[in-house]
Amino acid sequence: MTPITMTLIDDNPASLELLSTVLNAVNLKVTCFENPETALDHILTDHPQIVVTDLMMPGMSGMELLDRVMEFDPSIDVVLVTAHYTTESAVEAIQKGAADYINKPVSPAILRQKIGVLIEKHEAARKTQEIEANLAASSEFEGMIGNSTSMGELFSKIRRVAPHFRSILVTGDTGTGKELVARALFQMSPARRGNFVPINCSAVVETLFESELFGHVRGAFTGANADKMGLFEHAHEGVLFLDEIGDMPLSTQAKLLRALQNQEVQRLGSLQARKVNVRVIAATHQNLRDKIARGTFREDLFYRLGMVEISTPSLREREGDLRLLVRHFVEKYAKLYDKRVQGLTNRAQMVLSRHTWPGNVRELENVIGHAAMMSPATMLDVADLPAYLLQPGTLARPTGATELPSLESQEKALLVSAMTKAGDNQSEAARILRISRDTLRYRLKKHDIKSGH
Ligand SMILES: Nc1ncnc2c1ncn2[C@@H]1O[C@H](COP(=O)(O)OP(=O)(O)OP(=O)(O)O)[C@@H](O)[C@H]1O
Ligand SMILES: [Mg+2]
Known part of the structure; x- marks a missing residue:
């Protein structure tokens, strides 16, 4: 197993050597x-x-170093060792996020025992990460991540119908992966050789x-300067994906139904019928039965398309998938932005599990x-x-509103909430936000936040 890594700092060479000798025994790479x-x-x-x-230490105190490390990554365990023990500095260090505070001269046994606990913790975290990585690998289906019962049923339905369907209706809330389902159906069908x-x-x-x-011929209408092939013909021997079918105008619905029934299309302005072999996948987040009742969707088209209906579960109904998806997106965006991010702290993970995700997987992504x-x-x-996840009052956002609030407004909300928690004490607010007091003052001024806001 790769050893846990540790950085050891002491301006006194003798003390440094002593510490490194004491720690040498454990499964640890010390620099x-x-x-x-x-x-x-x-x-x-x-x-x-x-x-x-x-x-x-000259140059930078251990406390300052602690600040900088916590700013960089609060999951690093920082242990302070000092010959100048005071309760005040011990409390300050712990509040700043230090893992431990040890008196010099150090007892080798105590140091080994304390560091041993930290090593075990990191080894356990690494093991969990490995297990999750394996689970994620086995929970992937044509680019879709999911290990919940509802996703298992979805995958199995896709597998069963993909080889045979002529038309399918995919329904589900916004952001639940309807387009991914459509692409999976295409990939697993004989039509994958087409477009x-x-x-x-x-x-x-x-x-x-x-x-x-359906395309048009030259002169079919003003602006039709040349013959044009329609999407149906492009999709010949392949799949035509009609996304947001609920928004198709009624007149077009009638023509679409005819094309599906006859398996042929006529370019606008031409009488020539062209045979097409097209499989159709339609998707919508709207309730088409309601639209039928209101007269804005054709019932006959609905039955034609919906001979097979596949519905994508909302994220709330996908017990256990949140962690897998988080992991998947962390990996995806770490790669995309070339960042070293590996995961979420437990606190952050908890905030995510409490949210109801009206925008589903897209919102999470x-x-x-x-x-x-x-x-x-x-x-x-x-x-x-984003700040809206931290404010319980705004948890139930309207479905469909998936755009994030601006960075500016999130920063302002965080500042206000930290100042409130800190009872308007700037040092305390700076500590909560893990930034320096100067940075805090600068940002308060930038957002024009005054005491008592
Ligand atoms: N199971 C999943 N695994 C990984 N990524 C997913 C999953 N489901 C959705 N996504 C991602 O979430 C985003 C939204 O998915 P998609 O566009 O397919 O949603 P949709 O159901 O078509 O939503 P809408 O109704 O708003 O169009 C995409 O970036 C997609 O890659
Ligand atoms: Mg979509």
């Missing part, structure tokens, strides 16, 4: 520094799991809809992607999450 600034550079690049540092031709029905101008789907882009940390923490 020693006499200069705290060099040590910090090393920590920021090599990212050890444990830091053991002297308190009083996957998507069209977003909510994005097409009504007057151009039919020309898009936005949250993780945004945090991964903005944060330099290895473990994303609560402060890296």
